[in-house]
Structures are given as structure tokens and as C-alpha cells.
Amino acid sequence: MLAATEALDAGEGAKFLLVFSSPSYDLQELTAGVAAAADGLPFVGCSTSGEISTSGPGDNTVIVLCLGGPGFEVAVASTTDASDDLRRAGARAAECMERVGDKGHRVLLLLTDGLAGDQQEIVRGAYGVVGAEVPLVGGCAGDNLEMKRTFVFHGEHVMDNAVVAVALTSDASLGIGVSHGWRPVGSPMLVSHSSGTRVLSLDDEPALDVYLRVLNAPAEAHTDQAAFTHFAQTHPLGISRRSGEEVRFVADADFADRSLGCIAPVPQGGLAWIMEGDIQSVLAATDEACASALAQLAGLPPLGFVAFDCIARRGVLGSEGIKREVDRISQQAGGAPVAGFYTYGEIARTRGTAGFHNQTLVVLALG
């Protein structure tokens, strides 16, 4: 397996591999190949909706990042059947943190099946185990926007409906940056009826009707699921939080009951806005996330960046825009390798307890 071999050749004292692969490959075969090349090293990864590497954004590629060095230690765990009890799945995976020491800096990296249900529950479960002491970072696997089945890998095990966690500890700093770049449009609306991730009505009107009307959505989005998802990618919902609004990716529409499906829960009784973004605001957020991650490295140059970038941002930026975005990330990395993928939801908990995001860029800077 070329990518894995190259990654291993480049890294001395390799301890661990991170693999982001397009679902267009036979993932079983792919992980078997990585396992052969890795020669016993642990590795985890997931399927994507587009990959990010130092050379730019890509589709139908495989990215392998090799992490290692003397001051570095990892432990890996995974749980399956996550949707039976998401909180428990997050907690069980997070237990791997208890198997590594503390070299001064720690982070728990989570890769999840974003189609398994409320991802904040997974984050709550993980937070319940590791507490505020350990930042959480990661993303939800993708399937090229088909929204059918996404996979995470724990070594050669390719699993859907699963959570895989990596406990990282290092004697060098680890920085996490988070930013989105969306702004609310129009006046706030009351979420008059919602159930988990489904929004049934806004201001007592069917949610889908309000959404299509306020955004003046194109005709095909009124009837066609694929057209709707494409349109909704760049028009998330924002829900009110103490420090501003939190973004919710709108994934699908039910044309029969006129409801909206989101990737994370939208609480009933809360306020919601429809949000919009443009290339400038999204790129500004890229700079902000990278800068904030770098700032936590205490002035040291980064050894690598791992980027979890929402598929919806890709929708706003377009194919030219994502090249510019990845260029900017690479510039900020200052020549250090960049690996990442386009996600169905991002995880970053550095402050507070909430750690699941939508439509956001999360950058992990390895010092």
C-alpha cells in the first residue's frame, strides 16, 4: 500500500497511522493493505466525502498520516452498534484514555458514524469518562454526500454504526482551533415542534415550508431530495446559545410531513435562525481556526495539522474555493504535513461541555 508505505518511510519512530479514504475504494481491501504496510502499528480511520492533504483537496484518494516520536503515546478503542446507546458508545470508546499515561498534553480523537444519531450524545458519553481535563477532537465519517452508509476503521475492522477513539498523549503541545463563518438571516423563529434531530414546525408552521420560503429556495429543492440536500448544504440552521448561535446542518426534507432533518438535535422551545455564508466568511473562518490552533503550541512550529472540515463548507466554497482553503491551511502549517477530510459533523471540545459542531472547521495542530 503505497500511501501507507510512504507515510511510514517519512516518519521515524512511527507509533500510529491515521487513514482517511474515499468510500470509492474497497475499504476491506484498503485496510488489509494498510495493515500489511503498517506491520503491527495501530491505525484508525474513516470513509470521507473528500480528502484533504498538503497537496490540496482531493476526491477518490487515500490520505495516511503517520504519527510518532519518543514523546508520543497512543491507545485505540472502538465500539459498534452505537445507535443502540450513543452515550454509552462514546463512553466505552473513550475508556482508552485510561490506558495511556499523561505526557503533559492529551487529546481524545473521535471518528464516528455521523448517520448513527445524535452525535452530542457520543460527546457527552466521552466527556463523562475523560472530563474537562482532556480536549475532544474529531469528525463524522462521510460517503461522498450519499448519506447512506459511512464507515470507521479500527485496524482492519471496517465498521458502520460505530465509534473509534484514539487517546493521544504527547510531551509537546497540542492545539485545537474551531471556527465556522456563518451568519444568521432574518428574524429568529421559535422551534414550535421538534423531536430529536427532526424539526417539524417553526413558528407553528411546517418547518420545511418556512425554510423554503425564507430562503426563496429554487423550485427543484421543493420536490427533489437530492436537490434539497444540495441546497441545504449551504443553508444551515442556527440555534441560540449563550455565546452566540450554534450551527445545525440540514440534511434532508420530508416532503410528506413537511419536516426538516438535521445532523444534530434542534431542541423544541428554542430559538432558531436560518444561516448563510459566503466564500469570504468561510475562508476567514479557516484562518481563524488555524491561527487559534497554532496559538496553543506556545510559539513552536507545528509538526502537522489534522483538519476536520464540514462538507457544507465545501459546498459554499466550490472546487476553486476549497483549493484556496487547503492552500491557506498548508501555509499556516508552514510546510508541516496536513491531513484531513470533509465530514458530516465535527467534534471539538476545548471549553464548556458541548463539543459537537456542524458546518465548522476543526483543526488539530500537533506540536
Place this chain on the structure above:
Amino acid sequence: MESDTSWSAHQLTEFLAAVSSVADAPAALRAAVERAAEALEAEVGALVDVNGVVSSVGFARDRVPDAELRAAAAARDSYLDVPGVGRCDVLSVAFEELDGGRLLVARSGSGPYGPEERNLLRGLARVLSLSLRGLRVLAEERRLRVESERQAEQNARLFSSLQERQELLVQLALIQRLISTRAPIDEIHAAIARGVAELTGDQMVGLRWLNPDRPGWLEMIASTGLTPELRDATRHSGPGAGAGGRAAAEDRLVVIEDYSEASDALEPMVADGVTAAMAAPVHENGRVAGSLAVASREPGRRYTPVECDILTAFAEHVSLAMTDASTARALRDALDSARHDAMHDRLTGLPNRALLNDRLTAAFHRAVRQQAGLAVLFLDLDGFKLVNDSLGHAFGDQLLTAVAARLTSCVRLVDTTARLGGDEFAILLEDIKDPCEADRVGDKILAALREPFALAGQQITISASIGVAVHSHVEEVDDLLRYADLAMYEAKAAGKGRHRRFEQVMHSRSLARLDIETALRRALDEHQLVVHYQPIVELKGGALVGTEALVRWQHPQRGLVPPVDFIGVAESTGLIVPLGAWVLAEACRQTQAWADDHPEGPPLSVSVNLSAGQFQPGLVETVAGALADSGLPPHQLVLEITESTVMANTQAALHLVHRLKELGVRLAIDDFGTGHSSLAYLRRFPLDILKIDKSFIDGVASDLKEAAFAHAIIKLARTLGLGTVAEGIEDAAQAVKLRSLRCDFGQGYYFARPMAAEQLAELLGRRTLRPPQSRSA
């Protein structure tokens, strides 16, 4: 962002929704701690009691610092060193559900907590205790369910407290919406007062605010259920006076039961008959700003812990709402539309039920006080459902709007015309000198509706049935609308398109109807219904050719109940559908059974009546099922429909009739000549048989004019290729005359009365009933 100030109020609603959705107390505690931390964007959340940490988040699970958390919870303005985060500011509030309980959050780097955040956390603690009690109630209820009936009453109470929790959510969401839509502060206050009244079931609610110019004095800023006199008398209240005054003075929940005995009771409240009161303090920016009080006139009223918590939770919510509403004061432009929307029907723009009730209550008290007259008209459109079904909802909506405009034009400006929902309207007439004035308004409305409506290129007429109640009929205001409704029902039953004034006897009649309905349901279940069969004979030779199936009710006490006493009730309650289906199935089964027993003779047909209420989707399947189950050949089944059934809704009825015909059954038109007798529909409907009503038969042998009528009908039928059946033939002369007029078939007492199936079976051997060749003198 403008709405930043309301984030905490809706966090409370979200929190309540989250902790209410879990199944048991430990999960609720865990969810509460997590959600409290999330709401305040804190790294740590914990609930502690005298024994230690009950639940916490933010620490690695094996390193929860029990002692530090307890110390931090107990101290004021404390902080906590959280591993990996550093120094975190602690905010903690009492959680009274646990012994020495405190709910705390700790967060880094956001500066000290603001008053709104303190209020929010306190609100969360209150809401959590409410939810916990609810969960205990639920657990209790599960346990009691096993113990069954002995505890039925208790169960009902417990169940209702669970419902209260749900109601609380609904009410909080309503207030949340008013705040988020920047409703004027008066409206928010009013919604709060109404919400509390609904939740506690207490008649009187008052929201009082401390007067900044007069320390300790409270001003009533919103109330509900207080008479105008009482409102005047309690507009200002002194420091510590009454439950509301004490709650504000002592910053705690105050409950006063046996109100008249209380030393600090408000005198006007005692005079008004208040038996108990309860009040909770309301805060603004962390300081007591007023109180929210409820009072009851119910003798022996006691407040349950759940009710105490509901009021407290509500007051907490009000506190949060005020923080926002005070900034919203400048944004009053939403005032008119918001107020209007809340109290008006969207479609017609008329006042809605809520506004009508408000005005009715006010007018009722005014009428009692000033001994003036007051009347309510309850109006229901006749056959509106058919219009809606056949011409579409959009058309129906247009019609309702047009009706609303006509109604408004029939009354004075001071009167209130309201839409209660669907096709129901109510009109409140104030200051009337004489109940006859209300009747006159009823006449005027009926006349106004008689003019056709021109809508969407169609002319349509619709009548209405109106019930009238005047205030001298009732003691309680709530009864006015109810009595008017009863009178409306009677107007409908008397033939629609008219008005009726309420009379006490309507009460007993309505009870009797209910009685019949209940008994009829049982009759259906317990097989008290039987089908009798009246022979139909060929007039030419007297041969028995078929029967008409007629349902009878063999009541265990009352004996045989005639259809006229129960079919109307069956129609109005929808019971006609199962009843009709049963008759159909039974008649088909019996007729086929006779055919099987007597294969020698030609098989009998059976006629079954279909009433208007049966004309709905599913009828065709019912008929097909009856035929299939019995094996009766379809052409032996005759379905009798009446003119009124098909006239009422020609389009929809025509469609169903055609589908019935496709089954192969025959169709007869019943009671021909009594209604409109439109030739048009005789042509349009695929009929086979025309039944001539008894009223045309009675004089056929004695009166030339009558005979000419009958003859004309028979000729008409023959021209159209329809068979004829004369109904109600009572003597030989009629039978002979009809035969001479070439009427094909007849039925009536002259041949045979309706009889039980066993009796009819005896006739089958004979097959001929009184051939009318010879006239007995």
C-alpha cells in the same frame, strides 16, 4: 444580536424538555447536570447533597473531587481547580429535593456570572425538582397500577400531575414565543397570568410588581379571574400584605390555606370568598421585583407539592422573561398584530373562542351587576361538511369568510361575532332589552344567509341552525355557550335553517339522547338489534317477490323500539355506519338462506335502506363484503336511497352510486314524491326502481286527483324504464287501483306487516299473498 437577552429563558424550556424526556431519576439527575453545564457553557456541572456528589460531569470518572465539590457548593463566590482547565468560577444554588442539595456549575475564563445566569441556574434547579417529583409520581403510578382499582382515585390524581408537567411545558413555550416575537409586555404579563390559572386550575391569578416610588408596595400589573371590583380593591397592596406581599417581602414561596383565618390576608379577597392563596417571588436582575400569586374560592383548597413547584418554576420563568421583556419595551410595534393574532381567528379575522370567552365573562358580570340583558347565539352551518368535501377546502374557506362578513353585517358594532372553529360561530349580544331581540337577530341572520353566495364562479346557498341562550337561563357564565349549543342542536333536529331559544326541557332531551346513544352502542355489541322483513308482492298475481329489510331494536326493558326513536340518534352519532353495515349483512345472509332452503321457487330480492350517514367512503366495500359473505347474487339486493340523501350532495353521492351499481346491485329511490322530486336526478342516477310514497297511495282509490298523481308518477317511471313499488297499501281497493294504473309491485299492511324472519319463512311455501282479483266488500 437582539435576541441575546432571551437565551436563558429558552434554555430553561430546553432543559425542562430534556430532563422531562428521561425515564428514571438517576438519568434525570445526570441529564440535568449535563444540560446545566451546557446551558451555562461550563466545564463542570454537579449535584451534591449531604452525603456527597450525586452526579457530576467535567472530571475523569475515577477522579471526581468529592470534598472539593461539596466545599465549592457550600461557599459563596467560590472557585474550583479543574485539572487540565485551571481555576473555574463556581455558581451554585440550592436544590431542595435533596437533603442539603446544591446544583453547581464551574467554568473557566468567562468572567463572573451575571444575574441572568444566576436566575437561570436557580430556574433549572426548580425545574429539575419538578421533574423529579414527576418521575417519582410515574414510578409510583407504575407500582400502583399493579394494585389496581383500590387506588384508582389516587392514580387519577397522579396522572393529572403528570399532565400538569406537560401543560407547564406548553405554557412556558407559549410565553417563550411571546418573548421571542417581541410581544408587548402587557401581553406577556397576561399570558403569564392565564398560564398559571390554567396550570393550577385556580380562578384568580395576580402578577404584582414592586412600586419603585413606594418601597414595599406592590402594584397589580396583570391579573385574571378577578372581578373588576376586586381588581380595583387590590390594585395597590402594602408591604407584606397577602400571599403576594409576603412572597415579595420574604423572597420565598408562601402558601396560605384557610385564607380567611390568616392574619395577613387581604380584606377584599376574604370578602370575595377566597379560601386559599399561594405566591412565589419574581426576580429582575437577581433582586426581588414582585410576586406571582394564585387564589382559589374552592372550599378546603390545599396546594400539592407539585402545584407549589409549578408556581415556583413559572415564577422563575417570569423572572427570566422580564430580563428580556424590559429591553423589549422599546419594540412595541409588534403590539397590535401580536395581540390581534392571539385573540382572532386567522381565516375570517373574527374574534376567536378565547376572546369571545373573555368578552362573555366581562359582559356576563356587567349584565348581572346592571341587570341588563345578554344573549348568545350559537350558529352552525347546515351541510357545510358536504360543501367542503365536494367543492374543496379552499372553497369552504371562502364560504366561511363570506358567511363571517354577513354575520357581522347583521349585528351592532358593540356585539361580538366570533368563530369558534370549523363552521361554528357565536354571537354575543349585549344590553338587550328583551330576549325577543335575540330572536330577531336570529331571523335577520337566517334571512341574510338565504341570499346565494357567489364564490369562485359558483352560486351557492347555505343555511344555518341557530341556538339562542339568554343570561337569565344560566347561573354560570360557562353555561351560556353550552346552552346555546344545545338549542342549536334542537334547531338542527327540527329541520335545520331555523333558530331555537334554549328551554330547560332541552337539557332532559339531550340527556335522553345520550341515554339512547349509550344504550344503542350496547345494543350493537349485545345483538339486541333484529331485522324484520316486510313482503313485497307483484300486484298482478300477488306473488311474493321480495322483502324490505327493516331494523328493529329488541330492548331488554323497553321491548321493541321503533326505528324512528333511534335512527336519528344513530345518524347524528355516526353509529349508523356499523348499524347499517350489520343490517345489510344480516339481510343478505337471511335472503340467501331462504333461497337455499327453497331452491324450488324463484329467489326473493331484499331491499335495504341506506341512510345519508352511510354515504361515505367504505360503503361500497361494505356492500361488496355483505354480498360476498352471504353468497347472495348482487341483482337480488336492492339498495333504497332517499331523495334527501342524493339531493344533499349530488356530486359525491353520484360517484358512490355509480360504484355501487358496478357491483351489480339494483337501486331504488325511496319516498319518491315527498321531496323535491327533481326529474334531473331521476335521469342522472342509475336507478332501477321507484318507490311511491304512502302519502300518494292513501287516497288513490278514493280521490281522483290523488289517483292522477300516482298515475303520473307511474307513467314517469315507465317512461324512464323504472320498476314501481307502491308503499303503504292498506286495503284491497288501493291494490286494485294501483294494479289498474300498471304499478308493478306493492307492499303494505294489506299484504303483510313487517315480520320476523321465522314468520316470513312460513310464507315461503305459499308464495302468494292476497291476489287482489277479488274485492271484499
